[in-house]
Amino acid sequence: MEYRIQASDRADLYEQLARIGKVVVHPKRIELLDLLCQAERSVEALAEATGLKLTTTSAHLQVMRQARLVETRREGTRVYYRAAGEEVCRFVGALGDLARARLAEVDQILRSLGTDASGTERVSRTELLERARSGDVVVLDVRPVEEYAAGHIPGAVSLPLEHLEARLDELDPGLEVVAYCRGPLCLLAPEAVATLRARGLRARCLEDGLPEWRQAGLPVATHSAGCSGRDTPAAAPADGHEARSGRRR
Amino acid sequence: MEYRIQASDRADLYEQLARIGKVVVHPKRIELLDLLCQAERSVEALAEATGLKLTTTSAHLQVMRQARLVETRREGTRVYYRAAGEEVCRFVGALGDLARARLAEVDQILRSLGTDASGTERVSRTELLERARSGDVVVLDVRPVEEYAAGHIPGAVSLPLEHLEARLDELDPGLEVVAYCRGPLCLLAPEAVATLRARGLRARCLEDGLPEWRQAGLPVATHSAGCSGRDTPAAAPADGHEARSGRRR
DNA sequence: ACTGTTATCCATAGTTCCGTGGAATATAGG
DNA sequence: CCTATATTCCACGGAACTATGGATAACAGT
Secondary structure, eight states: OOOOOOSOOHHHHHHHHHHHHHHTTSHHHHHHHHHHHHOOEEHHHHHHHHTOOHHHHHHHHHHHHHTTOEEEEEETTEEEEEESSHHHHHHHHHHHHHHHHHOHHHHHHHHHHSOGGGGSOEEOHHHHHHHHHHTOEEEEEOSOHHHHHHOBOTTOEEOOHHHHTTTGGGSOTTSEEEEEOSOTTOOHHHHHHHHHHHTTOOEEEESSOHHHHHHTTOOOBOSSSOOOOSSOOOSOOOOGGGGGGOOOO | OOOOOOSOOHHHHHHHHHHHHHHTTSHHHHHHHHHHHHOOEEHHHHHHHHTOOHHHHHHHHHHHHHTTOEEEEEETTEEEEEESSHHHHHHHHHHHHHHHHHOHHHHHHHHHHSOGGGGSOEEOHHHHHHHHHHTOEEEEEOSOHHHHHHOBOTTOEEOOHHHHTTTGGGSOTTSEEEEEOSOTTOOHHHHHHHHHHHTTOOEEEESSOHHHHHHTTOOOBOOOOOSOOOOSOSSOOOSOTTOOOOOOO
16 A cells, blocks of 8 residues: 655654554454464454454454455455464464563463363473374374364374364373463363363373474474474374374365 | 453453553554663653653553553652563564564665665674674664663663764774664664764674663673763673672562 | 642543444356 | 355444643652
8 A cells, every 4th residue: 555655754663563563452353363373264264263243354354464464365265364474473472472471360361261270280392392202192283173284293183172072082091192272372272181181191281382383493294194294203193093184175 | 450350251361462452553652662671761751752742641651551561660759660571572572573574664664764874784692792702892882871871781882872973082993883772673773883984983783782682681781870981991891790780670 | 838840630522443234346156 | 147155345333542731649849
């Protein structure tokens, strides 16, 4: 739209920063951006996920596009939105970190929403890498399948939280489970761990989620058949059940 | 205010994040926050620096306080505001980084505002540490004196940009100058370098500014520095004799 | 107590933003 | 060409935000 920059006042600079700020004033826009940091989605899927009307969702996405925080890709009649680069994910991560550090309310909410499993120790990324190499853990991706498809830890098994109870038998009771989800503000993994423990399984959460794993420069696989895993042979094949999630759109 | 968190819906979480987002919708609030990341200031000083009316400034500061991004300290009749912790500075830094990465306009503005010295290579922090140890550079802090007083690179000389021309003779023409300021979005150091070069001096900018230096875990000196500021033998050894200077968290 | 300084609170008017339906656009498939 | 689907554009009423001047509160000095 406006590429003209003439009255080059210093104020213009902060106005540009405010363009980005504008995206994160609205709770729903943050939610949308958070989702888009996990995987690209159509407008309809985003409206569904956030509970907004379609037109409202589109409007929010336009705001985000004006700030260049998202990009689009057209496929037939639908438009897929995605986060415009790694920096965007880093930014929403920073926002979440700041909120947890400064706003006691965030911790309160996480505690009240999260099961009491939140008190348990988390597994560090380096520890997971070691354990995975020796093959005595199952790495569990409890996010929705689309997000697993868009990128996951090599060797991880996809088992969305909503199906966890129904598919419990797919897990080897002899192995410890390490579950992960979207990040520190996401409660999928803690809930999964709580469920698993209630059934007598050993389970812990990974520190942070997949975005942080990616930002740490660790390998990320993008298909159900982990083929891009460079050095990590996989975290214990668990069972072959992982192949289920193939199913392309 | 409102500590009650009862209807613990997931939406509440993003509403909390939006509290922080609210601070960075307004250009002037970003500017204020940026200033507060450098040094604490009174409301009056902030109003002066940003060109806002006093009441308006105060209102903005209230918004920032509600988001817990700033804290206050009273001294006699005036109130000093400061950034509420290192995380806040990291966040505004992340905002600036994102803007530079995604918004071409920001680069344009920096280029059009900045002198053509922007094309020159910058000195890395590690290089500066080495050079300083061998003592063949002058480290120049070109920010306002209050900011120098609130924290500066050990051994740096305070010479605010506005006084640079008048006090040029204080610099040893035989040594190279490394100037620094507030960060990547600040133009004080580039301008200083341009001025120095026009006089035939060798001069370069440090990468980033003081906040990034601090975040890198490098030593920061906080002595109030007498009015002369010239005393320090240029480029003193950087290992922190400057003590920890407790004060301020 | 009185006075001047500094900051916050309050009411107001002008502006922008949000969610909403309904219309318009773009694409795929008869 | 016509229809169906997915998305964007548009107009509008209601809500929230911003800047501002005047009033109020906290404090220091005489």
